[in-house]
Amino acid sequence: MESIQQFNDSIVDELKQAYDEKFRPFEESFLYKDFPYATPPDDAFFRAKPMILLIGQYSSGKSTFVKYLIDKDYPGIRIGPEPTTDKFVAVMYGEENAIIPGNALVIDDRKRFKPLMKFGGNFLNRFQAAQVNSTVLKGITIIDTPGILSDSNNSAGYDYEGVIEWFAQQSDRIFLFVDAHKLELSGTFQKIIEMIRKYDDKLRIVLNKTDLVTEQEMIRIFGALMWFLGQSLEMKEVIQIFVGSFWGKPFFDEKRRKLYEHEEFRIYEDLSNLPQESLLRKMNALVQRTRQVSMHACLIWYGMFLLFLHTDWIFSFFKYSMFKDNIRRTSILRFIFDKQIKKIYLRKLHKIRAKIEKQYDFTRDESPDLRQMKQALMTINLNRRKTFNKKLFAAKDVFINEDLPAIIDRYHFLKLIILIKIFLKIYKINRINNGKFPKMIFESNNDGTPFGFAKGE
Template identity: 45%
Template sequence: MFMFLICLIDLLAKLAVVPQPQVTAKAPWYKSKSIIKPQVNVVTIVDGLKRLYTEKLKPLEVTYRFNDFASPVLTNSDFDAKPMVMLLGQYSTGKTTFIKHLLGCDYPGAHIGPEPTTDRFVVAMSGPDERTIPGNTMAVQADMPFNGLTSFGGAFLSKFECSQMPHPVLDQITLVDTPGVLSGEKQRMQRSYDFTGVISWFASKCDMILLLFDPHKLDISDEFKRVITSLRGNEDKIRVVLNKADQVDTQQLMRVYGALMWSLGKVLNTPEVVRVYIGSFNDKPINEAAVGPIGKELFEKEQNDLLADLMDIPKKACDRKINEFVKRARAAKINAYIMSHLRKEMPAMMGKSKAQQRLMDNLQEEFGKVQREFHLPAGDFPSVEHFREVLGGYNIDKFEKLKPKMIQAVDDMLGYDIPDLLKKFRNPYD
């Protein structure tokens, strides 16, 4: 009897450890594929860029007022910021719905509807809890990369807010939802802040810019054209998305795609054909009755390609920071050459006001002189209209003369310091 009890206890112990079958739900897209997290040495590369900026590039920017003519001075939060993705498009093209599709849920304060619902710039970021933070509070926080937005004034900051929530996607990237671009000139004039200027500021900080189009709204309005023009210099970040494509059948989709490419060709002054992703980025199933089985397969492939492109952003974040840093250094050098050249053209004693007006009227010719003297590429020069507008508030004779030591320090940084930094610390995601 005693041995029988021992055998029975042993049998029950073995049955207790038998694994039971479990039913697992389908994982969302951001968990089905691994999102690579940065290693420790990415911080060292960013620290190296901070040191180079403070020691060599920042003195050149401050001396020749680069922060007034091009971009504000960088802070540590600008280097430490997570990669950002900005969504642009006319109203009701699905920008907020696209973010909801990526996250699998609404972010705090999100509004979706057929009318223009998003009336402000909303930055969706990772945070310990769900809450919204006003724009004025965000702009003064030292650990946030939005200090430069204070230059657009309180009228803009009242239309800017941050939406925080804990989410695995937001742990890797930050999403920027923008107001719908308006079509009428009267509506555009009613904006109380520089809309295209804000777009240009975000474009310089973002790692990817998504231009969303609706099959029923392919016309590019005057304001939308100005917005796309303000993205000059960031063409490599632009991705075009033809959203809500399952609302038309296959024949109509072919014509819509051709019309969209024709419209973009008139705005994007590039000979290359831009990549257009076709799909319907929402939580609803694809309308197979309209597009057919072939169209459904096409949409799925296009959506997977775009999601894969988004998932590669954290992996390329370190390279993007270095690329933007080098681009900024080249722009600061050209700004210094322009400032010193204009200062040299001013008279020593009398006739300064007339000379300044003459230089401003013939600014394009002066740019050409600087280009030929220092053998600089014409595509790297700033916009003549914007430069002339800012230049009107300064006395050119107060500008600094050219300081070759500062220029040489930046050249050494580009030629030696940054390559050495890349050799010392390999890509942290490899």
């Protein structure tokens, strides 16, 4: 495990160094960070642990699941049949148990929560971190959320759905909890599911508290859940569903022990892949960012071209040839006509975007939000942009065409070497044990398994 962590850290260091040296200067030259849709990757982005988001109705077992994973209570946890968790809680590692208020979290550059400042003070008062000295949390961060109340307003004075969507976008895994005893799949719960369906590659469903229902009831509940997910998510691929009672206590129905133990194993197996998935997601996010920044740069470059074109026309109109060079140096005339020229540019922005997308094969997802871009351009002085610099463009091309592919290839190569070392270590241990694997807890057994589980079906 230590070698895998070292491997991940080395890839992250290489990725961050290449970005800072070759691509960030290109971004800054086109004022990308001055636009509201731009969130520059900081050190917290590269160093962040995989994040797990827990969503579900109230009393569906989210907080209990956190306790089940880390094998202890976290500071401020409240568990009960009524709505108990009324805050967003980031459960993370700390040497000593402590609670950190949301207002302190968002100004900490070492954490990844700074963008949450945009949701305002009402949200920050309902956001906190719970630090726990747990080995599990050395590798992950868990986000426990307030339970969703059906057909009611969860916002409490802030954009609840916007907060959920931000966490869903940033998370590496999303667990959607459904209580087998109250299958109320409507109202606000359905809106949340429809909102996060674009992250279905990270989504997992947990059908919780099933050990107290009969087998016939479980079949009906499972069928109703699948029908609802098919309608709400418009699933193109099968989403993983975990069935069980994840609370760390003895099972009520011993006949289903094998099923529940196997489901526990599936969850741990799924979570064990998160470090590698998180690293791949960061690399993929940087690849997408290069496309988005390039599209932004094309739009800004066209605006600068239009600005200079109209300025030159105005100079030639007044025929002040001697005065022309002085004005060009001081940019006085550009300042006078800047607003009018921007209005011409903004009116044409949709057509300009369509032309650039067609010419350079950009997709609409890679295009910036034009409404936000127009608002920002009315206040941003484009004359602050640095002049054309061939070195910046060359460094950008090296980062996109050489550095990123080389880092991705190195990632796959080193991952293969580590997997081979792990296999050889297991093989060596098993040879010492006369070539036999120790008996597994999830060994197939036909006795007492419901639904024909582990019978080769």
